[in-house]
Amino acid sequence: MSLVWLYGSREDPSLVEEMRSSLATDFPDIKVGNITHWGGGGRNYQYFIQLTAENLPKGSHYEYTTDGWQGYLEFHLEAEPGDENFKRLKKIGIRLTHALENTPVTCEQRGRLPFGTFYFSNGGIRSMKDFVDRFKELYNIITPNLNAIDKKVVEVTLQGKPPQSEEPLKGPIENNQEVTSEIMPLKKVMGLRLWLPDYQRDYCWEERNITDLWKNLLKIQKDKPFHLGTLILHANTEKGVYDIIDGQQRLVTLSLILWGFGYDGNLPLLSAEYTLPESIRNIGNSKFIIKSLIERSENREDLLDNILKEVSFAVLVVNGSNLDLAYTFFNNQNSKGVPLSDFDLLKAHHLRFIPGKEGGQAEHMAKKWNTVSSLPPSYGEANSLARVLGTHLYRLRKWMRRKDSDENSYRYVQHEFQAAPIIPDIPPFGEQFRFYEKIQGGTHFFVYVETFIQRYEQFCKLEPVKLLRKNLSESRYETFADSIETLLFGYYLKFGNQYIAEALFCIARLMALYRYNSYAVASSGVGVREFANNSEIILMIDQATSPTFFLAEVLGKFDSYTNGDYPIRTGLDLDEARGVRWGIYTALRNIFRDPKLEITDSYILHKIFEEYGRK
Structure with a gap:
């Protein structure tokens, strides 16, 4: 019987039986389906026969079809996006395409699968012998590759609830060993x-x-x-x-x-x-x-x-x-x-001091700590916890004791904020959450950190802080700006936002002396921080009972420095009009001439005019 013309009832059993008998010897696993058709048209190209096997992936089959003149044999992967097997067949199709790259098999899209139809493009089928030969050729190329790929392709969902084993879990075993x-x-x-x-x-x-x-x-x-x-x-x-x-x-x-x-x-x-x-x-x-x-x-x-x-x-x-x-x-x-991290170790360290670790305060404080640990970045890549403990408070605490802030030392944050030793019989009291006070183990530490993070996040919203970061954000100015921000944060902790723009001017003006008078500085910022420590600015803040005393003392410190080791008072005295030192001056000028910066004190405003010109 001709495989091209499919006459009669559209379900001619003799053609199917001839296919089955022709394949039975060499391909006993292949099952030949019945003749099927699309729509109600009258021409043979609408007819097809599917050939399936148990060893083929679900949703795949060989298929014979005709166009009215000759027959064609193809291998199909068929699944729709909603089908649970779609993703798997998509991966199989892509891998099979790569595997057949150097064979005469052509690969095309089928439905929404990028590679779902595989066939020979060189000629059609006109007899049963043609069909068997072509099937054998296509089968021997497709099936070995398909079986190898099918074993490799697995769908890993990791969704829903994991399986629960019936095997009981083992709890703690009592013994006398620590x-x-x-x-x-x-x-x-x-x-x-x-x-x-x-x-x-x-x-x-x-x-x-x-x-x-x-x-x-x-x-x-x-x-x-x-x-x-x-x-x-x-x-x-x-x-x-x-x-x-x-x-x-x-x-x-x-x-x-x-x-x-x-x-x-x-x-x-x-x-x-x-x-x-x-x-x-x-x-x-x-x-x-x-x-x-x-x-x-x-x-x-x-x-x-x-x-x-x-x-x-x-x-x-x-x-x-x-x-x-x-x-x-x-x-x-x-x-x-x-x-x-230092913060992990501090958390574990201070939880040791909280009684009743199975619940209550310990769990509450641990959850609050986890929340602040996961805050988004507030400056660069550091979040508020890292900025408060790892930068600002660490420096301020060191500078209050006239010690250098060694930020390259191992576990420097952990060591600084561990619980201070106490005499067992005398309880600690009188905490006021000052940045330089001794660290009490346990709940006090967690509240201490949370308190200063809240203050820091309010500090970050102030216009002087925004302008400082905006104009000195370049990497070559970063350590300089960072130390100014630490000192300004110390001022904010004492006086809030009272005259904070004036404080920024006085602090930045004094700190700039170090950079104007130094041709080379360490990129790590060690020298800048050492200058900040030796300037005693944080001690002036602590000892001042009003902003006026602090501002006046810093202005006096500036005059004493420029009469001694730091003769270059301003960027206008530099022997250059480019480079890092001049860049610092122009950045500061942009800050203090910005209309958003509100300076209310006329004396300091006059100093700004002298150094940076009018707004």
Whole structure:
């Protein structure tokens, strides 16, 4: 029978039977469907026959069709965007196209799939022999490549709730030892009743951290243990859980990876709730990255098996109520992952001083700390917490004691804001939340930080601060502007926004002397900060009972400096009209001639006219 003309009832059984018998010997897995047609037209090009097999991906088949003159054989991937199989067939089609690049098979779009139709473009089919030969040729090219690709393509959703294992989790085991240690495989760790206490930092891993871990996992070999650092757990016997002191980031990421692989064992950390926007974004980003990594991976079953069996941790468990000991390990831990910041360590350090760590004040303060830790950048890449503790208050506290601010020293923020020692029997009292007061351990520290962050965020809204940042934002002026901002913040903490524009002029004018009279300065800003310290500006602020005393003293300090070691009083005295020193002068001139800057004191206004001209 001719394969070109399909006469009669449009369901001619003899043609289908002839196809089946012709393919039965060489292709017993192929099932030949019935003749089907589109619409009600009368010409053969509307007719087609589908050929399917169990080993083909769902939504794919071979298909014979005619145009009235000759027949054609094609391989089709068919799915609509709403179909649950659409994304998978799209990936198969793209990979199959690449695999067939050097073959005579042509690839075209089908529906909304970018590569969904595969066929030979050299001639048609006019007999059953042509059909069998062409099918054999296309099948032997498509099917081996398709089977290899189909095994590699997997849909990783990481959506909804992860599977819950029926195997019970193990809670803390009572013993008399303060600390126990054990090398545990990952599967055993996931069998513990792990818990993220509220005072822990939220999830912060980004793409670099996840891909670094993934690259390490790919190096794992069967029967060769792969050590992945130390975990520090606190056996919280009251709740019956193991609080994670260190290791949260690694364990959460590994939990997501196991879930992506389809692991159906215990994954206790995937029941944790994250509330901070940054953590929610990081979790979502991690799912996307892990999904992509798993979908591109090969030998997934072997990789999952290796991860579960070969990955191990040195697990330190601090038992009972000795949480201080856990934090001692935490502070000294240097395991793989994101290094603990000074702010992480301060949080852990001060939570030690709050009684009742299982709830109440500790959880409340930890949540508030997590909120300020996740504030968006307020200046450059630093948020308000980093600017307040890591820059302004750190410097002001040092300068109040006439000490240099060594911002290159290890853990300088952590060391400065640790709890000050006390005599046990004499309670601390009299706190006024002055920036230079001794740091009390516990709740006082968290309130201290929150208080100054609120003041700082109000400070940032002031016009003099905006103008300072706008005009001295270039990197070559950054350390100079930064020190001026620190001193101005110290003034604001004492006097608020009273005469703050005048204060900016007096501080900036005095600080500019250092730059005008120095041909070269350290790019790290050490010299600028040393000058700020030696100028005693912050001591003048503290000792002044009114802005007038401070402003007058700074103006007097300027005169004494220019009569001694700093003869260049203003940028107009420079022997240049370009370069960094002249740039500082022009930037300051732009600030003090800006109409938005309100100077109300006539004496200081006159000084501005002398130095920068009228507005």
